Structure formats: structure tokens, C-alpha cells
Amino acid sequence: MTTTTSHVTTKIPPEMAGYRLDKALAELLPEYSRARLQQWIRDGHVQVNAEVLRGRDRVRGGEDVVLLAQTEDQVDWTGQSLPLSVLYEDEDVIIVNKPAGLVVHPGAGNPDQTLVNALLHYAPELAQLPRAGIIHRIDKDTSGVLAVARSLLGHTHLVAQLQAHTIVREYQAVVCGVLVSGGTVNLPIARHPTQRVRMAVVRSGKPAVTHYRVIQRYRAHTHIRARLETGRTHQIRVHLSHERYPLLGDPLYGGRLRYPPDSSEVFQKVLHDFQRQALHAERLGFQHPRTGDYMEWVVPLPEDMQQLLTALADDMRLKN
Template sequence: MKTIKNFNKKIPPEMAGYRLDKALAELFPSYSRARLQQWIRDGYVLVNTVAWRAKDKVKGFESVQVSVQDKEEVPWKAQVLPLSLLYEDKDILVVNKPAGLVVHPGAGNQDNTLVNALLYHAPELALLPRAGIIHRLDKDTSGVLVVARHLAAHTHLVTQLQARAFMRKYQAIVTGVLVAGGTVDAPIGRHPKQRIRMAVVENGKPAITHYRVIQRYRAHTHIRVQLETGRTHQIRVHLAYKHYPVLGDPVYGGRLQMPSASSDTFRKTLRTFQRQALHAAELGIIHPNSGEWVQWAAPLPDDMQMLLAALEKDRQEHA
């Protein structure tokens, strides 16, 4: 079912110099920037009664009219689901998300997501954009993420994220033996031919990933990764770009590499690890209320610990 949505806003003077799409993203936080850009392209957005481009700069005080036919959205529902909380107070929730759990409801995943569990635990999240979730983790990536419980906290945390003030450290197991750590500074955007994938592309958004070696194995490396930016699939894309893809990654991982003379048990362990070996291990933020720096760590999940144990045993057997 379609519904007509009409919005009328004034561009505040403090947004002078913003791109139109950025200004709209702040004026209409319930909608993603990608959706707003599509509305601009489709001619659903008029500025002073004229169609603008997403990159056009506002001066302040312009009248914006948005008139769009949009699918009627089904409200996200609360569900009693397991929820692993590392911390909570009246301002934020910090969650340890397991691998295999989708963050937001969407096509094919209308329920049994992290959002459904959060709405049961904290019903006030229904009033916030994206149910208060500030940053996402892929379905098969485990680890820490933060959720705002009210609009002021949400705004504070989004501003931190945009200013690259979040501290986000991951652990990953990659295919190949890294000689040393390093940094990948390469822009990321949609793959030019395979639209469901991301890729390093010349006209992509800036993306910076730092990585350090924890332990080398015969054909794999356990690494620590720190994000400076947060693009979709950033770690997975950057490591694949460096030819050290995340082990088990179904999209960017390529063919499984098996060390020579591996035992049957070790071969089975590698073959049966069916997700990207990537874990959001640490998160640090400035608390939106106290203003103090706070951080949390989520232990490495059992499946990655078992994988590391198998890699270490194989390394020792062939030392």
C-alpha cells in the first residue's frame, strides 16, 4: 500500500554551506541519507519550489518541500528474545550482539532481530530513529554496539560517530600470513557491477582501516583492527583488497585456503566455519550525559576461540 507523505521545513541558518542531502538528513533523521538522495533524484524534493541536486549547497532560510509516495511502513514490534547487555543506564544501552543476529528488521527479516529484542527491553526506543541504534554490525559479525535511549543521547552519539570520535576495535582471522601491521586508506563505494557488494572504488567515500598482527599461523593470521571511518563492510572490503580476506567471508573471502599436510580434523574445522571470522571486541565513546570517556569489551565468541585453538594446534604440529 502506498501513502502520500508531505513535509515542509525551513533550512536553519546554522546549516549554511551544507549539501542539500546532508541538511535533509539532519532535518529528517527518521530517513536514511540514501533514501533522501533517491527522493532528490526522483524530483520529490523542492527547494524554494525548484528541484535541486543532492550536492547543491544551502545558504539557510530556504523552504524545503518533500512530497513523496512511499510504502506504508509496518511498525517494528517488540519480542521476547535473548539480549546480552554489557551495560545500561538511563541514557544508553551497550549490547554484545551474537553472530547470526540481524540488527534491523527488513525484507525477509521482519522479526527476530536485535531491534525486536531491544523494543521489548526498552519500549521508548520506538520513538527514536532506527530504534536508537547508532552503528550497525553485519548479521554474521559479533560484538559490541551502542544504543541511545532518548533523542538527546542519540544526537550526541551520532555527532561523535560523524566526528570519528568512537573507538572501535575488532579482532579478525584472515587468510594469508601477514608480515606486519599497516593501514588501508582506500575509498569504498558500491561495486560497479555487483550492486549487493561494496568495493574499493575511485569515487567512493573515504575509508581508513588500521590493523596489527596478534598471531601468525601456517596460512592464516589473527589480527586486531581499528576503524577510523565506518563504511559498509569496511573491514571485509579493505582486507580483501589487501589480499588477506577475512576467513569464512561468504562475499569477499574467495576460495578456502587449506595449508598443506593438514589433518582431517583441522580441514573439517576450517570447512565448517560458516561466517566471517570478525568480532567487534571493544567500543569507546564519550558518555552523552556525563561527558566522561567510557569503554567496553566483549569476549571473543566460542566459535572464534575454537578456530584459533585449531589454528594453534596445526601450527605446533608443523613447527
């Protein structure tokens, strides 16, 4: 890893007289977390009027502060020139539309050719951020909108909004079975006790809440919109499968493919050929880290899900 040192200067304003040093710096330099600032203070990288103070020392107002901000490149992944659909970008965030089939970051079995590799080629400065700025993930075979932090300020604020459950994340999905109405699943999720590639509803797991509502019912399927209150791994897939309405095409949680009675061979082929979970991250919204303004992006359904919904509608019309 390489270390980058930034020379940061600021002045304690008079209205902060009496503040702890670490609290004053956390407000003056919001691009850095308070924990990171406290560590730099302990390491002697902060001077106040040319003196090294403790984090708990009180400031009087008017002091000159010099910070040597030392950051290490957080990843050793390499950038690759890959297709990348950027919906929006500024100095703090990048919003992308991820296609189905693209892995978000390198790992076992996927050492490269991932979204992170594309992002590092597009914006090499992401190497200095944890996980190259990725603050939340969507599964390889899920399509849709995803936020990437581009600066320390963006990373700090977006992670805080995730933890506070204030980021809006809405999905469209097609589930097997006909739902009577919408609802909420509030059940903890953890790694499956015996099948390590799966997640499961586990009493000792982390809290997980999914809200869903019906968009359209078909003969044996339901088109729904789901909103995440939390963001556990495979959350929508696990929750809906637990409720006995697994996502169509889900290879882990979907079970055996079943066709509606008397369905045509053409329709059966459409269902059989849909080889991914029918899940699309449609909407993402949050307060911008720098301006505080609420911003939102909506990505239409990809072509394969549009064709699936057309086939479901055709099947229902032909059988009515």
C-alpha cells in the same frame, strides 16, 4: 505513526544575552539537534515570553521559553521477546553484545526476529528515535559490542561522535594469508558496480580508513586486531580482501577455501565448518552523552572464534 508532544520549559540565562534564539536553545536543550529546534521555531512551537520569534532573533537574557516538542515514532517495527545480552544501560545508552547470526534491524528477508525487535520489547521508548536508536551496525554474522541510543540526547551526541570519528571501535579477525606486519588501508568504498549485494573499493566511493596490526601469525592465516576510523558497510571485510588477505569464512569476499599444506583432516574440518566471517567487535568506547566521561566496553571472543584460534595454534605446533 503516532505523535508525542512534550511540554518543555526553560529560561534564557543572563550570560546568553545577544545569542540567536536557535543557538541559545541548542545549548540549553542538547537532547535536540539544532536543525530540529530550528524547525520547531519555524513551525511556531517555541514561545519566548509568550511571543513567537524567529531563530535569528537575539535574546536579552531572563526570558521564559516554552517549547512544544513534537516527535513521531520513527519506526513501525514491533517488539519481540528475544534473548538480549545487555552489557550496560542508563537513561541515554544501551550497550549490547550481539551474537553472530543475529540481524541488527528488520529488512528484506528478515522482517522480524532481529536485534531491533528485541530492543523494542526491552525498551519500547526506542520507537521514538530514528532507526530505534541504532547508530551503527555490525553485520549479521559478526559478533560483538554495539551501542544503542536510548534518548534524543544520546542519539544526538553519539551520531556527532561517529561523524567526528572519535568513537573507538576495535575488532579481532582471522585473515587468510600470513601478514608481514600491520598497516593502514585508506581506500574509498561504495556499492559494487555490478554485484549489488557487495561493497567494493571504488574511486568515487566514500572515504574509508582501516588500521590493523598483527596479534599472531599461523602457517597460512593471521590473527589481527583492526580499528575503524570510518564505518562504511563491510569496511574491514572489503579492505582486507582488497589487500588480498580476506577474512576466513567470509561468504562474500573470502574466495575459495584453501588449506595449509599437509594439514590434518581434523584441522581441515574446523576450517570448513567455520561458516561465517571470522570477525568480532571486541572494543567500543566513547564520551558519555550526558556526563562527558569516557566509557569503554570490551567483549571477549565468542566460543567459535576461540576454538578456531586453538585449532590454528595446534596446526602450527604439529607442523613445526
